Amino acid sequence: MNSRRASAAPQAKSAAASASPWRARRRDREVKREAVIRAAARAFNHKGYHNTSLDDIAAALEVTKPTVYYYVTNKEHLLFQCFLAGVEPIRAAFREVKDRQATGRERLSAVLRHYGEAVASEFGWCMVRAEDQDLSPAMSRHIKALKSEIDQGIRRLIREGLEDGSIGSCDPKMTAFALAGALNWIAHWYREDQSLTPAEIAAAFVTLFEGGLQPRSASQAAPRASLRRRVRIAR
Amino acid sequence: MNSRRASAAPQAKSAAASASPWRARRRDREVKREAVIRAAARAFNHKGYHNTSLDDIAAALEVTKPTVYYYVTNKEHLLFQCFLAGVEPIRAAFREVKDRQATGRERLSAVLRHYGEAVASEFGWCMVRAEDQDLSPAMSRHIKALKSEIDQGIRRLIREGLEDGSIGSCDPKMTAFALAGALNWIAHWYREDQSLTPAEIAAAFVTLFEGGLQPRSASQAAPRASLRRRVRIAR
DNA sequence: TAGAATATCTACTCATGAGTATGATCGAGC
DNA sequence: GCTCGATCATACTCATGAGTAGATATTCTA
Structure with missing residues (x-):
């Protein structure tokens, strides 16, 4: 309960700090937004859209639901x-x-x-x-x-x-x-x-789409008789 | 609101009444049960499983939710x-x-x-x-x-x-x-x-699975050159 | 026709989950 | 140190929908 926000996003604000902090902020936001989308995709993959709550997604990112809503408008x-x-x-x-x-x-x-x-x-x-x-x-x-x-x-x-x-x-x-x-x-x-x-x-x-199931050329019309088992006298 | 149960099930209790009324009841119940399943399938088709409530299904049958639960155990x-x-x-x-x-x-x-x-x-x-x-x-x-x-x-x-x-x-x-x-x-x-x-x-x-996309025999390897348009000099 | 199944309804409970109001925190610039 | 905006959390509201309790109607049996 107190280990939250361990790694919400890489937060790589290293180099390229030459631009205005505004720019950096914006990029940061975009990175996090994509992380949210990606987390959502993973959750939807795993549990399906309807079985995934926004709390689940938030939890996966180690944040809370309002934070998710800060980046996306709704589910x-x-x-x-x-x-x-x-x-x-x-x-x-x-x-x-x-x-x-x-x-x-x-x-x-x-x-x-x-x-x-x-x-x-x-x-x-x-x-x-x-x-x-x-x-x-x-x-x-x-x-x-x-x-x-x-x-x-x-x-x-x-x-x-x-x-x-x-x-x-x-x-x-x-x-x-x-x-x-x-x-x-x-x-x-x-x-x-x-x-x-x-x-x-x-x-x-x-490959399958192109060629289809039938064998190309050769033995096509004449399946090897020796392998034509399965004659079963069932009826 | 008062026209309910117009046609919940055909209720065809016509001929074959020779058997015990017990049997008739049972068949009746089975018919209705199938009607419920069928209504559910239609609703799921139309709106998807999660967007369909049991009230929807009940409404489609012109009955109420508990009636549906009388025939099936749960969603x-x-x-x-x-x-x-x-x-x-x-x-x-x-x-x-x-x-x-x-x-x-x-x-x-x-x-x-x-x-x-x-x-x-x-x-x-x-x-x-x-x-x-x-x-x-x-x-x-x-x-x-x-x-x-x-x-x-x-x-x-x-x-x-x-x-x-x-x-x-x-x-x-x-x-x-x-x-x-x-x-x-x-x-x-x-x-x-x-x-x-x-x-x-x-x-x-x-037919597609069997034959595939490629033309069988004949012109296979040599597409008609005259139709090989689309040479586009884009890059 | 009384009473027992059978069948259906009214009126709930209860959990879940989407979405929000509001306030705390943090970092940047002055 | 102060302010302001960006970010995030606490703690809600509110609607929906699954499932049920208990009463009621209906039909069959004896």
């Missing part, structure tokens, strides 16, 4: 910030591939790799699970818009792949749903099973 | 029942394909089709989103066990497909995660976008 705002932190890398991925000279499929795969890594990141859960039901109409609209932007971006890359022949015939909408869904779902199991790095997972997924 | 039990109702068709799908003489991939695809339809069903959301964090340790264990059973079932079918040559080289674990994830995610968007039936969605997904 849903906190979730919203986590969401933004989560989607930003994905939007960056889209921007990045825009300038790339490659087929639609290649650019799509690049985006999906970043997407997968983002979902497995610290903010992945919040991004994937930020629900309109938990947010005010205004924020809900904002989040929906961002989600839609990403969805449309994926569909566009798919269409471009269809046009340049790098992607085989498919429905862009359903395909986008399937790809994004598989990646989003990573947030559900990655906490428990961290046997692979986010990059490895993303790579494995993209 | 988490309600979620658990919804979960069970959601997974049962999937377990049935596994049982069904067990007796089927087909390649691993064919059996896997059959299961995935049922899986997709189950996720798009009334209980899909509850099944997919029942979180351990919201449940007591005992129920959490139970749900985890069922989820694991399904996961292992998918992996097994994948391994069998690998063995009989109907599935190309892949990591069963990651592949199972990707497939299940894509399908689970249907629950997130199906409420808003019902332009396709669950069966159509499942079919589209399975």
